[in-house]
Structure formats: C-alpha cells, structure tokens
Amino acid sequence: MGNERIDMPHEKNRENRDRYNITAWFYDILDYPWELQYRKWRPRLLEGLRGDVLEAGVGTGRNLRHYPPSVTHLTALDFSFAMLQRARRRAQGATCPVLFVQDDACTMASLASERYDWVVAFFLCCVLPEEVQHEALTQFSRVLRPGGKFRLLEMVYSKDPVLRRRQDRFAPFVEKVYGARFDRYTLAHVRNTPGLTVTATRFIKHDTYLLIEGVCEK
Numbered sequence: 621m622g623n624e625r626i627d628m629p630h631e632k633n634r635e636n637r638d639r640y641n642i643t644a645w646f647y648d649i650l651d652y653p654w655e656l657q658y659r660k661w662r663p664r665l666l667e668g669l670r671g672d673v674l675e676a677g678v679g680t681g682r683n684l685r686h687y688p689p690s691v692t693h694l695t696a697l698d699f700s701f702a703m704l705q706r707a708r709r710r711a712q713g714a715t716c717p718v719l720f721v722q723d724d725a726c727t728m729a730s731l732a733s734e735r736y737d738w739v740v741a742f743f744l745c746c747v748l749p750e751e752v753q754h755e756a757l758t759q760f761s762r763v764l765r766p767g768g769k770f771r772l773l774e775m776v777y778s779k780d781p782v783l784r785r786r787q788d789r790f791a792p793f794v795e796k797v798y799g800a801r802f803d804r805y806t807l808a809h810v811r812n813t814p815g816l817t818v819t820a821t822r823f824i825k826h827d828t829y830l831l832i833e834g835v836c837e838k
C-alpha cells in the first residue's frame with residue numbers, strides 16, 4: 621500500500637495528519653517513557669474484545685500484540701501513512717489477521733456500515749479537534765453493528781492542582797508534537813452521539829487517564 625489520497629474535509633485534520641507524518645519518525649522514542657506504563661495497561665484494556673474489531677488511530681501499532689485470541693480480525697486505521705508504516709512492522713507480532721487502512725476517522729470512507737463488533741481508540745479523541753469529534757464518533761456508531769461495543773482511552777485535565785500544574789507545563793509540548801489537548805470534551809460528545817450509549821467510565825490512573833466504554837444501540 622502506498623501513501624494514498626484520502627478524503628479529508630477538515631483543515632485541522634490535514635494539519636494533524638502532516639504533523640504525524642513527521643512525528644512518526646521519532647514517535648516511539650519520544651513516547652517511550654509513557655509507553656513503559658501504557659504497555660502494562662494495554663493487555664488489560666483490550667480484555668473482553670472479540671470478533672471483528674476496528675482500532676481507530678492505531679498509531680505505531682502498540683496494541684497489536686495485546687489483542688486476545690477471541691479477536692478474529694482487526695482493521696487498523698490511521699490517517700498518517702508514516703504511522704501506519706511503523707504499525708505494519710509490528711504486524712508480525714499481531715495475534716490475528718490485520719488489515720491496515722489509511723483513512724480519516726471523521727469520514728471512514730473505506731469502511732462498510734455495521735461491520736464491527738468492537739471499536740477501540742486509545743489517545744485518538746484527545747488529538748481530534750473539538751469541532752470534529754462528533755463526526756468521528758458518528759462514524760464509530762455507523763460502522764458498529766447493533767449491540768457492538770466501543771472502548772476509548774483519553775487523557776484529561778486533573779482536578780488535583782499539583783497534577784494540573786504539571787499538565788499545564790506539558791500542554792504546549794503535547795499540542796505541538798502530538799496535536800493533543802487535555803481539555804477535550806470527549807465524554808460529552810460520546811453522550812451526544814446518536815446510537816452510542818455510555819455504559820461505564822473509570823480512571824486508569826489518577827483522574828487523568830479516562831476509560832469510556834459503551835454500546836451501540838440503533
């Protein structure tokens with residue numbers, strides 16, 4: 621698969637795509653200190669998934685080797701060709717067949733409706749600009765089968781003033797390099813998306829790593 625021209629209606633998404641095509645070159649090195657902690661979480665956070673799964677914003681493919689055997693097929697979607705290239709290198713370690721798809725989570729033009737049993741997205745919505753979050757979430761709803769489930773992991777601002785100050789110090793770096801922000805209203809957007817019902821929320825660490833789980837009811 622070569623670098624494809626994909627339908628990307630939003631300028632801010634195009635900026636983020638260009639950013640990730642550069643960040644991809646050093647993403648795994650830059651993210652390594654955080655990945656030391658994430659890699660302990662990933663197997664647990666993917667527990668219970670089964671069937672045909674879509675991972676949106678797959679990045680460099682850090683989840684690929686942690687999917688449980690009950691997952692029969694994975695579609696790994698990302699709009700950055702360079703990030704997907706790195707993810708593809710991890711395909712050997714994957715626990716199921718993987719189809720890599722270069723597409724915008726806000727359009728998912730290449731994906732059929734009602735195909736997936738699960739949609740997973742870790743640290744995607746904190747990157748998605750506020751004004752396009754509902755479009756990506758609407759796509760999640762479209763591609764999920766009725767009764768299909770979703771699990772999102774996001775980072776948010778802490779209410780603890782000490783942690784908040786630390787996040788404030790990091791925020792400009794995080795936005796510049798990852799296009800990510802701590803102040804996205806993802807949970808509210810999910811709750812406002814027709815077809816998506818939130819069934820559980822919990823913090824994985826402090827009050828900063830938020831897991832949002834739900835089901836598609838249509």
Ligand SMILES: C[S@@+](CC[C@H](N)C(=O)[O-])C[C@H]1O[C@@H](n2cnc3c(N)ncnc32)[C@H](O)[C@@H]1O
Binds near residue numbers: 700726
């Ligand atoms: C912070 S990284 C997280 C990567 C991975 N999920 C992980 O847990 O390590 C965000 C990823 O989402 C992708 N991304 C951001 N906005 C996207 C969009 N609108 N459509 C598809 N991929 C997107 C980026 O290219 C990047 O690979």
